[in-house]
Amino acid sequence: MKSMFASLASAALLAGSAIAKNTPLVVNTPVSSTVCQPLLITWGGGTPPYHLSNPFFESKPQTILPGGQPSAAPVIDFGQVVGDQFTWLVNVTNSQLSINLRDSTGQLAQSAPFANLPGANQACLNLA
Numbered sequence: 001m002k003s004m005f006a007s008l009a010s011a012a013l014l015a016g017s018a019i020a021k022n023t024p025l026v027v028n029t030p031v032s033s034t035v036c037q038p039l040l041i042t043w044g045g046g047t048p049p050y051h052l053s054n055p056f057f058e059s060k061p062q063t064i065l066p067g068g069q070p071s072a073a074p075v076i077d078f079g080q081v082v083g084d085q086f087t088w089l090v091n092v093t094n095s096q097l098s099i100n101l102r103d104s105t106g107q108l109a110q111s112a113p114f115a116n117l118p119g120a121n122q123a124c125l126n127l128a
Helices: 002-021
Strands: 032-034 038-044 050-052 064-066 079-081 085-089 096-103 108-110 114-117
Touching: none
Parallel strands: 032 114
Antiparallel strands: 038 085, 050 079, 050 096, 064 096, 096 108, 096 114
16 A cells, blocks of 8 residues: 555656646746846746847847847847846846747747836946
């Protein structure tokens, strides 16, 4: 009886692990961002590592984009990130932005457009 229970418990754990690894990649749309303020970008699902990078390179089409323009030229490139979040000091002045995120299997997630509000202090824009 113990070995049957152990086998069932092991099977349940393996099934749960497989389901967790096969969840769709989703990037959460921020309510808004503010120039020169930190923005927490979060996501779930997919298979790490993840890429927030420049679509000018065909193999890495993950970016911060002008809002509502999923195939536009990017405004920022973050490269490879690990985990399920990334904090960005918003250093662009576009009025709307979108986020593209790709996982290691090539699965792509896109946020909805969100407003990028002007900040009181725009000193970060001069730090190029």
